[in-house]
Amino acid sequence: MLLRGCWRRLALPPAPRPGHRRAGSEAGTAAAAPRYEVVVIGGGHAGTEAAAAAARGGARTLLLTHKIGTIGEMSCNPSFGGIGKGHLMREVDALDGLCGRVCDLSGVHYKVLNRCKGPAVWGLRAQIDRSRYRENMQKEILNTPLLTVHEASVEDLLLTEPEPDRPGKCQVTGVVLGDGSTVHAGSVILTTGTFLRGMILIGLQMHPAGRLGDQPAIGLAQTLENLGFAVGRLKTGTPPRLAKDTIDFSGLEERAADNPPVPFSFLSKAVWIKPEDQLLCYLTRTTGKAEQIIRDNLHLNNHIRETTRGPRYCPSLESKVLRFPNREHQVWLEPEGLESNVIYPQGMSMTLPPELQEQVIRSVPGLEKAKMLQPGYGVQYDFLDPRQLTASLESRLVQRLFFAGQVNGTTGYEEAAAQGVIAGINACLRVHGKPPFIVSRTEGYIGVLIDDLTTLGTSEPYRMFTSRVEFRMSLRPDNADARLTPRGFEEAECVSQQRYKQAVKMRAALDDGIATLKSLQFSISKWSQLIPEVPISSSRKSPVSAFDILQYPEANMEVLARAVPEPLGKLAQWRELSERLKIEAAYEWCVVNQQQEIEEVRRDEALRLPEDLDYFAIDASLSAEVREKLDSNRPQTIGAVSRIPGITPAAIVNLLRFVKTNHQKTEKLKALPQTGKYLPGKRYSEKATSQRQISAEFSEERPEYLC
């Protein structure tokens, strides 16, 4: 596909090299080495969520990070959430993840974006106090039961023979640390962000680093490459930081926070800060002078000139100026904390040499005298083609090795956190021998994110947008708990009893409320009399229910309760319930209609394809082009196949037929186990031809093939 040219892939098997140990050969030291069920490498937004989720699920977990002090570091913008990203945070919270709760304890400016565009696309966002976030996150992580945190670098992976009945050429059994010692693990989660061969670029200078001031991970990058992982390169950047007391805010546009602030977490009744204590953000714009400076100095800007793919969204000021010349570009001045003197100029990501960055800054109204505390810089880093992962984020190449976050080609704290929770849950389930926990794209933004990544891959840093989501009307921030919390509690066991009870209680109250509203029916003329403020434009003769009335923009539970106090008064008193009833009413028609399509997608997703299918070898009528696409995208279900561009309906049917044919062959074999090679309760593993594995997998795990 797009990236084919820039993937690097090395031959296999991995060449033995010093320090690359096989677990089986070190019986002597094994007893001494510590053993954990789940080991998480990296303490960023993916790593913290992954470690906490694994521990919540009951796994003895170890989090390995270079520095405990950087756990919870927000290395780019001082804000969380936004449109699409806020949806992800609600879903992370519904699975009892951390970032929503920590943000409710650390924000300095809470604002719901898209207020006037309908609740399905509301974007919860907050400016966050960096140091408070770090402290609160560290407190949370260091006090999570079953979770141990160590400072160490990871240089290598311990590997052994693969489990025979699954795809993968080996399995991971632990990690080798910087000091040469080893830690054994049931599963390992890699969340190394931009640290794989990370390179920082300012002007013409470049030096290896994962983040300004932190060492990159080179040994690990080497190991992954030797294992045969396809690796690509991406770039991103961060703006310079400014001293607040040198900025003249007087002529700038203000943006005030919401009063009252809306919390991220379903568990938070309110956020920590008093509404009136919230800080302001300011808006200013670049001028022609900034554009001139950038254009005149492109020769001093390695990051921009190189061909590594950067994001189309969140681009640097340089690329904005080049692509959309002769315009003003917005710059948001965002506070970094209550006591902080640092301002983050959102929109001014730059990689010019520092003295030129200063010139650009001073050309912007309000920043004429601003002092630059730290220059902006670009980061280039390795990422792994996420099509090498299953939907549980486990690698197809190395069993029990999971990947989450920026290393999979995403950008953003929320995208990282969402993958972290899923990887943590699944690493834990894997160790406990339970089936994986997959969020479908019909169930959540998390599902869309992971399905897009693992089926289609990415050619630029992947960011969540609501426009990527087919079922946007059903997957709303308000109902994330109803969608995910029960599953998180019952299947993943990563959700607390308290949260589960609260979600179940809310769900029951909603069901009751909707039933009450639907049963309350009057004629249109009666309604017009009762609530003259709601203009009812229906010509229906039959009675209309209170639920129908609630759809009107002018109607809400308060209005209805005033008109019909019994039985609606009680419902209207519960503020959160009233708001959610109103949303349910507004979207009912659309959600019911989308349900048909959702069913369609789910049925296709239930038709699973074997993970190790050799698409070039199978005897099905497929064109070479289709085979190549299937091979590089490795779809897991027929649903995923149908989302790969260029796959024809005929190819889908032929694939189905092939799978079905092979399944029937196995059935016959099963009926006549006369060779004695078949052991009941175990799958075929002799002569592991891909076809047999396929059939076995279908017959054991997916009985819907039988019906």
Next chain:
Amino acid sequence: MALRRVLSAGGRRWAQRLCSAAWGDTIFAVSSGHGRCGVTVIRTSGPGSGGALQTLTGRPELPPPRVLTLRRIRDPTTAEPLDRGLVVWFPGPQSFTGEDCAELHVHGGPAVVSGVLRALGRLPGLRPAEPGEFTRRAFRRGKLDLTAAEGLGDLIRAQTEAQRRQALRQMEGELGRLYQRWSETLTQALAHLEAYIDFSEDDNVEEEVLSRVDATVRALEREIGAHLQDGRRGELLRGGVHAVIAGPPNVGKSSLLNLLCQRPAAIVSPVAGTTRDVVEVALNVGGYPLVLSDTAGLRDATDPVEQEGVSRARDRLQQADLVLAVLDAATVPTEPAGLGAALGSLLPPAATTPCILILNKADLLQGDGGALRDACAHGDPLPPTTLLSCKTGEGLDHLLELLARQLARLCGDPLAGSPSLTQSRHSLHLGDCVAALARYGRERRRDLGLAAERLRLARRHLGRITGHVGAEDVLDIIFRDFCVGK
């Protein structure tokens, strides 16, 4: 089934409540019989099948299951009788797909068939099937036995291929350009609305974008609405199998056309490159409709008029249902491999279009041409091949026999060459598209998310005609048209 397993107790309640309306839509399609054959079978599958049968036959009771029953079929809105035909009711799970199914065996005229299809399309919850959809439904219910599945992939490929060619022919014309323009306009409007939703709060996406989208949608709704009201069908596609005569210059392609249509429709001369434009005639061969095109000889021409003729000839080849490849019997290699190579150089690379190879000028062969005759009977890798002399008429019977055999195969495919079916499918989708655009206007003031949903729906309906547009395409437009990013 899978749903039940996936959802936990709480989630299940949520889903059940949402599913209460219906759990699947009902699809319909012509399943066998072509434009002019005696009987056409129209099949439906899904929970609405029984209701559709009741409505179309105008009777409250369903016929006994799995028994052919004679019924009058009416248009439910106008009560106008469409046909008297046989209907069969297959309650699920004992049916082809495992769902409730119905079959309507109607008289095969294009007017009757498209009348019934239109009537079905107007029933709530019914929609035309996508290629392969019946098969996939059967698959999900475990209903597809292997012998039945054998030919299905090929059939679906043929259908998709026939639809692609049909679409290609259509997209060449006025109508095609019109649909394409609507598609681009609607996609851009949708992309701008999505940009407004995803980026307007922080970025330079201004309010004007929204009013421009509103105006575009209103104009589009009016335009498509007017097009649907227009009684004239516009340019009619010619029904039948489209066959193209192709070959090097001066091998007798135009002579073949004249021989087949029994009149001098095309100019013939001994000068290579006589035919410049495409000459088209409609014929009836063995009862099958055939549209035959003569094209310019394929060579690297230097004359600009001839060059254009050659390029038109190549376009025609792309759209052909059947190729009549003509070579000069006197000059071709006599062994099958060499013949195959000579043929391969004529056809577009990797073409899968059915083909008949005609070796013309058999009268000029030295002796009895034994080697070449053997090669003709050789079969694989050669397509059906025959020797012919346009001059003496020798070999014409064999050619007509080969042609009739190919036509029978191609016409067995109900979707090939039936533009009236294509048109009724188009008007169904366009109607749905207009309805969604109209609701956009109503939803717009209430909730932008809901309004965008209508636009997505409209785009999907139009996409059934012009091709699917994915999220990435929309994002491409957003990033092309707006400077978003912080």
